[in-house]
Amino acid sequence: MTTTQTTPATAGTPAANRPTEEHTDLLELARHLSSAERQRLDRISEHLQQTVRPAAIEPWNAEEFPHHLLPGLAELGLGETFADGSSPLFQGLAHCALARADVSLSALLGIHNELIVGTIQKLGSEQQKQTWLPKLRRLEALGAFCLTEPEHGSDIAGGLATSATLEHGQWRIRGSKRWIGAGTIADIALVWARDTADQQIRGFVVPTDTPGYRASKISHKTGLRIMQNADVDIDVTLPESAALPGATSFSATNELLMSSRAWVGWQAVGAQQALLDIARGYALQREQFGAPLASFQLIQAGLATVAGNLAVSTALMGELSRLQEEGRLTMLRASLAKATLTRLARESAATAREILGGNGILSTHEAAKVAADVEALYTYEGTHTINMLIAGRDLTGTSAFV
Ligand SMILES: Cc1cc2nc3c(=O)[nH]c(=O)nc-3n(C[C@H](O)[C@H](O)[C@H](O)COP(=O)(O)OP(=O)(O)OC[C@H]3O[C@@H](n4cnc5c(N)ncnc54)[C@H](O)[C@@H]3O)c2cc1C
Known part of the structure; x- marks a missing residue:
């Protein structure tokens, strides 16, 4: 009779040498x-x-x-x-x-x-x-997605104030945008503006060397510090062909935003993988009271909390990608995933950071860097609250925001 091998090949190998994978x-x-x-x-x-x-x-x-x-x-x-x-x-x-x-x-x-x-x-x-x-x-050009405005964040769909007017075969686009990722380094900006003729929101391709495109970097961010977010002032005149033919109302952006919301869920998975890598590696090598941190029960509970949050997040995103493959991603699914996984990532970040003690607030030890970045994930691509309210609207049939 043959028996099935159930013991992992790495059993018995010291934990520090086992692949984190x-x-x-x-x-x-x-x-x-x-x-x-x-x-x-x-x-x-x-x-x-x-x-x-x-x-x-x-x-x-x-x-x-x-x-x-x-x-x-x-x-x-x-x-x-x-x-x-x-x-x-x-x-x-x-x-x-x-x-x-x-x-x-x-x-x-x-x-x-x-x-x-x-x-x-x-x-x-x-x-x-x-x-x-x-x-x-080929990443020889970068783009910036210009939707959010200084006065309109969560209420951008109804409040968007940047205007686009078609006159004599040319679009005049005027307004201000805020928080625009890569705004200062991008080659093109996709600008969302309200058509003064019919009040619909349209999308435009604006090369950033167009006279009247001015971006200034938002400094002093505590998270996503590489991302080069910018305030952008726009007063440009472009040929009629600058308009995206498929973007003639805000609903055109909805499918894109739905899919990018799901992508933030994947970011939460990756961030938690990093947090587990960092906290586990540190706990295995740092000794206190004559023993590795990893041998203490409360440290193990912390690592297990991060690993558990990560497993739940991974499972949800795996299933979501299956639905995406079948064309069955919905805003409810994407919003719930984004809101829930960034909440779990926030808990994982606090737990992992704590395991590093004082080094947990040094970005060079990475736990603090990832924790700060996770705060931004929680807020961008629709804040945690707004994504919960989108789910709430679906669950109750009543919108708590207009
Ligand atoms: C790092 C980063 C990168 C970004 N990148 C881009 C980008 O590339 N392009 C782009 O267009 N935008 C970008 N954004 C903008 C982002 O989408 C907005 O920050 C987000 O939509 C929230 O808008 P706001 O910051 O103006 O907050 P506000 O809308 O002013 O909200 C403030 C607080 O009030 C809460 N709130 C608002 N309305 C309600 C309500 N009805 N009920 C309960 N609570 C409510 C919110 O949840 C939040 O906690 C980025 C933001 C960040 C931080």
């Missing part, structure tokens, strides 16, 4: 990828962990953008995951691997893939696609 992909989600996508993900993860993760710490501290990392990311195809036929699970796990290495870069490339490449590919004209997609896909 066992814990960070507890549910073995990556096994659902094709072998080609699996190999590509391994290559991406290796580059991100070995090259990008250490190289991102100093620019994060200095609030600078590490342009020198872009060619390596482009070579791995990270500028085109949305457009290259990759499965939703692969796209999610690639986002996740990016967030595990650096959350700011994952934010920038997430917006790039979902909201810039995605918007032009789905809503752009043939000319806009031919002009911009090849450069964007």
